[in-house]
Amino acid sequence: MQRESGEKALGAAALASVGQSLPHDSAIRHVSGSAVYVDDIREPAGTLHVVPGWARDATRGRILSLDLDPVRAHPGVVAVLGPSDVPGKNDVSPALGDEPMFAEEEILFWGQPLFAVVATTREAARHAARKARIEVEDLPPLLTVEDALAADETVLPDYQFRKGSPETGLATAGHLMEGSLRIGGQEHFYLEGQVSLAVPGEDGDMFVHTSSQHPSETQHIIARVLAVPDAAVTVEVRRMGGGFGGKESQANHWAAIAAIAARATGRPCKLRLDRDDDMIMTGKRHDFRVDWKLGHDAEGLLRVVDMRLFARCGYSADLSLGVVDRSMFHADSSYYYPDAMIHSRRLKTHTCSNTAFRGFGGPQGMLAAERMMDALAIRLGVDPLDLRKRNFYREGRDVTPYGMKVEEHATLHAIVEELEESSDYRLRRDEIAAFNASSPILKKGLALTPVKFGISFTLKHLNQAGALVHLYTDGSIHLNHGGTEMGQGLFQKVAQIVAEEFGVTLDKVKITATHTGKVPNTGPTAASSGTDLNGMAAKIGAETIRGRLVAFAAERYQVAPDAISFAGNRVQLGERSMTLGELAREAHLARIQLSAAGFYATPNITWDRPSASGRPFFYFAYGAACSEVTVDTMTGEMRVDRVDILHDVGHSLNPAIDIGQIEGGFVQGMGWLTTEELVWDDRGRLRTHAPSTYKIPTASDVPEDFRVALYASAGNPSPTVYRSKAVGEPPVMLAISVFSAIHDALANLNPGAIPDLDAPATPEAILHAVLSMKRSRAG
Amino acid sequence: MREVVRFLQNGRVVELADVRPTETVLDYLRLRRGLVGTKEGCGEGDCGACTVAVGRLVEGRLVYQPVNSCIQFLGMLDGAELVTVEDLAEDGQLHPVQQAMVDHHGSQCGFCTPGFVMSLFTLYHAPEKPATRKTVTDWLAGNLCRCTGYRPIVDAALEACFTEIDDAFSRRADESIAALQAMEQDTRDVFITQEEGGFFAAPASLDALAELAERHPQATLVAGATDVGLWVTKQLRQLPQVIWLGRVRDLDRIEDTPGGVLMGAGTTFAAAHPYMARIDPDLGELWRRIGSRQVRASGTVCGNIANGSPIGDSPPALIALGATIELRRGEDSRTLPLEAFFIDYGKQDREPGEIVTGLYVPRLDPNHAFRCFKISKRFDQDISSVLCALRVTLADGTITEARLAYGGMAATPKRAEIAELALIGARPDRPSTWAAALKALADDFAPISDMRASDAYRKEVARALLAKALVEIGGTPDERTRVSGLRSGEVIHAA
Known part of the structure; x- marks a missing residue:
């Protein structure tokens, strides 16, 4: 593996903190074991432990009887809670009221909680939870996309984008082609499982430590189930041991159960899910079937695309509206569709409710688009990269199927061209052809695929953020904002921004836990937007305080405001210099407010969902990856030989953190498309509910030759914080290059035929494609 | 008879009389000691977040192995040194592997990090290892990270783990070795009685083991606990009587004979690995891919056979090679071809009270x-x-x-x-x-x-x-x- 420095990507501006590759703010605590996660908080005296109970034999059915006496009788059990113990509404859904905390009449998926055990130890609660006697009248579950289509069951209405006249396009295109692709889901496998600690206070108050990407929503749902005002509930999140979207809505249920247990017992209650329960009960990346049809001209220029996205949403809506919308927003990948029909169905199945996962539907839409490209390239006998480039958005061919103009296509072109060059794509294409010609068992494949990812929540009101900044009279700064830290380095980046504003070193900035009492009504830390939103809010808060200091000092010392500057932990006032602490003290004595709330709302976005029109994204983030693989055509085993990545983060706020997001996102995406297979049996039971059976990448799965670089950006054309770009999700889709490369290797087996490869490309999936290629050659 | 479990931690001997038979090291650290640096990720020995280092004497040398503390029973620490992430920094100075992790941006969410640090600590202390990415990725196969994509962690390992060994542990190695030797010299059988007939037993000789197993045929025999641990943490099975084989020195032996390799039932996958690799490279590679470094450090070859799991990865290869196993019940021993041991799903040719004592793997002939x-x-x-x-x-x-x-x-x-x-x-x-x-x-x-x-x-x-x-x-x-x-x-x- 190699790594190029990202330093060159920095802008010319002389910045002391922003743009530096500083370590994660908690790095030393991480490596020392002193970083405190929820389960590590010293438990208040008398803390009880909560474990949800469920019917291990039921997938879907009517609950005939639920005998909890054996549970109550288990030693150590203090309380057993069910639907009637919910003081408020028995619903933990983020929006639609379709997710009961405890199932009341009908079980809707294998793993749905029916009750909760509260005991003096977690071990006692776990044992007791298995002792319930549950009688269920089984009903036939809907498990697959096909089941749900046949039953015509959905969790939300169908939705579509139409551009131009797809019917005319299909009728007049010279050449038509169609196909279908199955795309598997993905378990988040955050290393820290779901966990909450609820501490009851006076007057019905509840304080909850939780591992949630969306503390405000957790707060509101706890208030709902407790039947108390939002103001009575405070939620705090210092850090999560990973989130990836899996703690955006999925943390709420467990926090809410812990809260009602604390209410019922009057004691602090902690709920930490066992890993298997976590994997069984919580939602995952949506699996899809995508049926596509395209029309093109003789040169391979797309004329029309008709794509049908069938998403398996599970038993409830959860975030499926936004997730599947985003798959539609990315069904174009980087390609111009003159006419288009992008249709989606949100299918209801009796499985856990699928949810947010890094990329939020985008990866599935893009994967389908890239499959179309790969298939069409085979049909035309051209290099897939040439076909991709031919169809890229460009001047005059720049309007997406949802009507938004792609303005920054030059960045896409530049990245792909630079990567094509730096990865020796053409040369290796020839070498691989030569290798394959003389290798009957092993076949190599190569693919260079682009990423264009829309940045902003497509639910407009989420594009706002708040921060709270205090300057103390010793010059130290208390930083708080609505974003949550799940490992992505958000806190460090925002601290660098605030340090920059005050001209101080990072040790002066105290990063504090996200807290609904400090910054209220926040959106989730999601959609890659954490830094764009919270960084800007914190910057605005810091600027406000600095502005007050400047105004005060200008008058006090009779210097022009523009002769006042902040750097090196000091303030320069014309000829005079003092520490920030000294100035803060003087300002305080003069009764200047040293605290400010910053607020930011993303400008220049509009999206009208009913008419499917507007400009949903503030900007796009771009990148490209070139992957080379070797496939064993006897067994379906596959090795990733080399990966080159060039990715655009605008002006990087912290190149080391950005590289970390790119590499980590790529590897996570590679896992989704290769080794990570979710298997449900024919009774709807998840069979891969532990790391023994569900395989995320290990260190040896990362290609030995791994070259990752930041694109030398002139800065985000949109006015983001320091002209940076969001980086959380886009890199996941760089991994599509691996999937395309496998497809490319398989294409060798029967020139002209299109490999029948579904995702994930496990050895079995690859061998299936090998055999079908061989059969089609024989037949 | 000794009624306490003893192990070394931070240069001091910890002596525990209240050891429940299946209490895990992880629960002991987090719940009893408040040492919460060690994390639970999966509770089944697959993610490595709970990795601790366990030092034992091997031919007079102190060897640190990474161990999944979530499935290791507390009593199994008897006679060993326990090192956790809290123990590494010295006077506020990070250990070289910790510093390298910081310098290379090797942590993001940080939850897996203590486990990685402990695996890296054992790699740092491992003698004679080639400084390659392959060495590192193999060593870290049992530590899952969902954030970084591993590259910075591997870089940190390459920088920190292949230098001269010089840390607090190497500097006080003589004292640690002396302390471990002193514990080893206490050859009394360990027997910790529980209520209602339960016990944790760690016999110190093969005869004592055979006698105990025959007297308590319903007791659970545990070698590395890499499978039995999951019966407890995942199946929530109650195992009131546990007999641990780890103190029986006769079972640890492994040797090359002219015709093959002979190993006792206490031989771990890690200890057997070089012997297997010398029989055939494919066997070596198979061994390398069994479990992870953590699992191979604790799990035993004979345990993999004795529990009869249909997914034990070593038996097919051993059967093809014509391996035989040795069983003992009380005074009686017998030998049988490995394939004959596996009768049906979950059913083996092992009588109650009978123990697998050893395995013989023939070498290949030149033809x-x-x-x-x-x-x-x-x-x-x-x-x-x-x-x-x-x-x-x-x-x-x-x-x-x-x-x-x-x-x-x-x-x-x-x-x-x-x-x-x-x-x-x-x-x-x-x-x-x-x-x-x-x-x-x-x-x-x-x-x-x-x-x-x-x-x-x-x-x-x-x-x-x-x-x-x-x-x-x-x-x-x-x-x-x-x-x-x-x-x-x-x-x-x-x-």
Whole structure:
């Protein structure tokens, strides 16, 4: 593996903190074991432990009887809670009221909680939870996309984008082609499982430590189930041991159960899910079937695309509206569709409710688009990269199927061209052809695929953020904002921004836990937007305080405001210099407010969902990856030989953190498309509910030759914080290059035929494609 | 008789009388000691977040192994040194592996990090290791990280783990060794009584073990607990009586004999690895891919056999090699071919109170050829969907005898007897001569579908692996036939 420095990507501006590759703010605590996660908080005296109970034999059915006496009788059990113990509404859904905390009449998926055990130890609660006697009248579950289509069951209405006249396009295109692709889901496998600690206070108050990407929503749902005002509930999140979207809505249920247990017992209650329960009960990346049809001209220029996205949403809506919308927003990948029909169905199945996962539907839409490209390239006998480039958005061919103009296509072109060059794509294409010609068992494949990812929540009101900044009279700064830290380095980046504003070193900035009492009504830390939103809010808060200091000092010392500057932990006032602490003290004595709330709302976005029109994204983030693989055509085993990545983060706020997001996102995406297979049996039971059976990448799965670089950006054309770009999700889709490369290797087996490869490309999936290629050659 | 468990931590001997038989080291650290730096990620020894280092004396030297504390029972620390992430920094100075992790941006969410740090600590202390990415990625296969993509962690390891060993632990090694030796000299059997007939026992001799096992036939015998641990943490089984084999020195022996390798039931996968690799490179690679460094450090070869798991990855290869096992009950010993031990799903030829005491693995003769392949969704730290091992005897390029065993194709590890017969007379360099053997596999096996693979894939790949073995034995170089696990290394043939 190699790594190029990202330093060159920095802008010319002389910045002391922003743009530096500083370590994660908690790095030393991480490596020392002193970083405190929820389960590590010293438990208040008398803390009880909560474990949800469920019917291990039921997938879907009517609950005939639920005998909890054996549970109550288990030693150590203090309380057993069910639907009637919910003081408020028995619903933990983020929006639609379709997710009961405890199932009341009908079980809707294998793993749905029916009750909760509260005991003096977690071990006692776990044992007791298995002792319930549950009688269920089984009903036939809907498990697959096909089941749900046949039953015509959905969790939300169908939705579509139409551009131009797809019917005319299909009728007049010279050449038509169609196909279908199955795309598997993905378990988040955050290393820290779901966990909450609820501490009851006076007057019905509840304080909850939780591992949630969306503390405000957790707060509101706890208030709902407790039947108390939002103001009575405070939620705090210092850090999560990973989130990836899996703690955006999925943390709420467990926090809410812990809260009602604390209410019922009057004691602090902690709920930490066992890993298997976590994997069984919580939602995952949506699996899809995508049926596509395209029309093109003789040169391979797309004329029309008709794509049908069938998403398996599970038993409830959860975030499926936004997730599947985003798959539609990315069904174009980087390609111009003159006419288009992008249709989606949100299918209801009796499985856990699928949810947010890094990329939020985008990866599935893009994967389908890239499959179309790969298939069409085979049909035309051209290099897939040439076909991709031919169809890229460009001047005059720049309007997406949802009507938004792609303005920054030059960045896409530049990245792909630079990567094509730096990865020796053409040369290796020839070498691989030569290798394959003389290798009957092993076949190599190569693919260079682009990423264009829309940045902003497509639910407009989420594009706002708040921060709270205090300057103390010793010059130290208390930083708080609505974003949550799940490992992505958000806190460090925002601290660098605030340090920059005050001209101080990072040790002066105290990063504090996200807290609904400090910054209220926040959106989730999601959609890659954490830094764009919270960084800007914190910057605005810091600027406000600095502005007050400047105004005060200008008058006090009779210097022009523009002769006042902040750097090196000091303030320069014309000829005079003092520490920030000294100035803060003087300002305080003069009764200047040293605290400010910053607020930011993303400008220049509009999206009208009913008419499917507007400009949903503030900007796009771009990148490209070139992957080379070797496939064993006897067994379906596959090795990733080399990966080159060039990715655009605008002006990087912290190149080391950005590289970390790119590499980590790529590897996570590679896992989704290769080794990570979710298997449900024919009774709807998840069979891969532990790391023994569900395989995320290990260190040896990362290609030995791994070259990752930041694109030398002139800065985000949109006015983001320091002209940076969001980086959380886009890199996941760089991994599509691996999937395309496998497809490319398989294409060798029967020139002209299109490999029948579904995702994930496990050895079995690859061998299936090998055999079908061989059969089609024989037949 | 000793009624306490003793281990070394931070230079001090910890002595515990209240040790529940299946209390895990992780629960002890987090719940009893408040040492919460060590994390629980999965509770089944697959993610490595709970990794601690356990130091033991090996031929007088102090060797640190990474151990999954979530499935290791507390009593199994007896006689060892325990090192946790809290112990590494010295006077506020980070340990070199910790500093390298910070310098290389090796942590993001940080939850897996203490486990990585402890694995790196054991790598730092490991003697004689090639400074390659491969060394590191193999060492870290049992530590999952979902954030970083591993590259910075591997870079940190390459910087920190291949330098001169100089830390607080190396500087006080003499004292630690003396303390461990002192504990080792106390050869009293450990027996910690629980209510209602429960106990944790750690006999110090084979005779004491055999006697105890015969007296308590219902007790659970535990060697590395890499499987039994999950019975407790995942199946929530109550195991009131636990007999740990770890103090029986006679069971630790492993030796090269002229004809093969002889090992006692306490031999871990890690200890057996170099011996197996010298029998055949494929066997070495199979061993490398069993579990993870953590699992191989604790898990024993005989435990993998004795628990009869249909997904034990070592038995098919051992069966193909003609391995035999030794069992003992009270005073009586017997030996049987390994394939005869596996009777049916979950059923082995082991009487109550009987213990597996050892394993003998014959070497290959010069006229043998051996191949072994493991198919899994992930190369490292995964369980096979299909495992194929073939040993053929060749005379002038013609097969005169074949032992072909599979895992994942039946309820037990099983020989493909029909195909074996069909192989006799075939020539590996002439594919037409072995077509019948490939076909015969359909009569040998009727595999099932599960989360690892479908029956159709298993059948197809079982054929493919036999074909691949023969293609390679017939002369095609393995860099033309494999995407991983190329054959290399010295082999010792039977004398």
